[in-house]
Amino acid sequence: MRTVAVDAGLGVVLGAVAVVAVRAQVAFGHAAPWGREGAGPPWAGGPGPEWGQVTLGWGVWAGVALLVVAVAVRRVRPAVALVAAGAGAGAVLVGGGVVNPVVVVMGALVVFSAAIRMEPVRFLAWALPLVVGVGVLSRAGEPWWGLADGSLWAALAVAVGVAAPWAGAGVFVRARRQGRAREREAEVARHRYEERLRIAREVHDLVGHSLSVISMQAGVALHVVDRRPEQAAVALAAIRDSSRSALEELRRTLAVFRGEEGAALEPVAGLDRLEGVVEEMGRAGLAVTVERSGEAVVLPGAVDHALLRIAQEALTNVLRHAGAGAVARVEVAFEAGWVRLVVADTGAGPGAGWCEGAGIAGMRERARGVGGELAAGPGDGGGFVVRVRVPVEGGV
Incomplete structure (x- = not known):
């Protein structure tokens, strides 16, 4: 509604100027021919226009009114605006007026706006007949509508030539806008894909780690359940604790992704939870030692979280x-x-011809996601080694 109000104000102003311009053109036409003594325009010392002899016909007033309407609705009803502009320009011509630069500007605004908002084929189907019609009406007072002396073809060429640059500019602007819209859609699609990939990676690391620990502890329980039931009870308790911890962390992770209120306020898991992972591994039967060196700095949340997940995986x-x-x-x-x-x-380390699996690929993606690099492979003295380096600000 605000758009229509603004454009209506612009149309009224241009319409008023157009009426004054048409009146001036008609008045100058009634003035004495220049070249006679005492004649000529006022800036040349002549008598100037004969304003008292000027009476605008109904066609001029109706045509200007239609042009005002066309300018007002050009951005909300482009097809209606084209018809109103064509009819308005034709009415001005038939009503005895002259298509002056102001009328041309009003029509050009409508053509430009319609070319932006309508499909090119649809725009051409609406605009071309109207432009041709205005060109034909401009020869209405000529014998045989200008066919006798060929002036009709010149009028058509002028009408199309005036409208074509504005139409071309509108089509260009439309293409640019559509290109930017496609780029935004592609960017949104890429962000959605990356978000889904991040969720999948997070759930894979969390569930895979927890299920591996639970599987190992379940194997221990089955192995000792008959001979040493007290150790089986310890393994089952560890399974209970591991599954409970995994479910709780999974709930927090999904709450963040869903955008639940208060979820984002919880701190992101980082290297401060590394000892908890080590203890869990110890209960599953894997002995792990942790060594820290250098002057620790506060890591960005994304880096801290990525390093924990890489260590866990x-x-x-x-x-x-x-x-x-x-x-x-x-x-x-x-x-x-x-x-x-x-x-x-x-x-023992991997055998010859080993290849990376989904776990290593996921760790590498996590490292790259925070600007780091990861290398994984057999160690020099046996076993397997995963090395990660991530740049951080404030390092010593």
């Missing part, structure tokens, strides 16, 4: 693949502008 892989009796070591080192994470084990 690497230890889960050790639990799955390193074999019985393997020992793992986790090293967190703060260096100049970097934080380094190393997870190594003393297991």
Whole structure:
């Protein structure tokens, strides 16, 4: 509604100027021919226009009114605006007026706005007949409508030539807007894909780690349930604690992704929970040592969380693949502008021709997501090693 009000005000102003311009053109036409003594325009010392002899016909008033309406609705009803502008220009011509620059500007505004808001084919189907009609009406007072002397073709060329640049500019603006809209849609789609990938990675790491621990503890319970039931009870209690902890963390994670109120206020899991992961691994039968070096700095939440998940996934892989009796070591080192994470084990290591699985690929994506790099492979002395380096500000 505000758009129509603004455009209506613009149309009224342009319409008033157009009426004055048409009146001036008609008045000058009634003045004495220049070249006679005492004649000519006022700036040349002539008598000026004969305003008292000027009477505008109904066609001029109706035409200007239609042009005002066309300018007012050009952005909300472009097809209606085109018809009103064409009819208005035709009425001005038939009513005895002359298409002056102000009328041309009003029509050009309508054509430009319609070209922006209408499909090109639909715009051409509406605009071309109207422009041609205005060109034909401009020759209404000529014998055979200008066909006798060929002036009709010149009038049509002028009408199309005046409208074409404005139509072309509108089509160009429309194409630019559509291009920007497609870019925004592609950006939104990319963000949605990345968000889904992040959720999938988070759930994979959390559930995969928890299920690996639970599976290991369940195996221990089955192994000792008949001979040492007290140890089976310990393993079952560990399964209960691990599953409860996993469910709680999964609930918090999904609450953040769903945008639940208060969920974002909970701190993101980071390296401060590394000891808890180590204890859980210990209950599952994997001995893990943690070494920290360098002057610790406060890490960004995304970096802190990524390093914890990488360490968790690497230890889960050790639990799955390193074999019985393997020992793992986790090293967190703060260096100049970097934080380094190393997870190594003393297991048998992968055989020849090993290839990366989804777990390592996910860890690498997490490292890249925070600007870091990850390398994983067999250790020099056996086992398997995962190395991560992430840049941080404020490192010593």
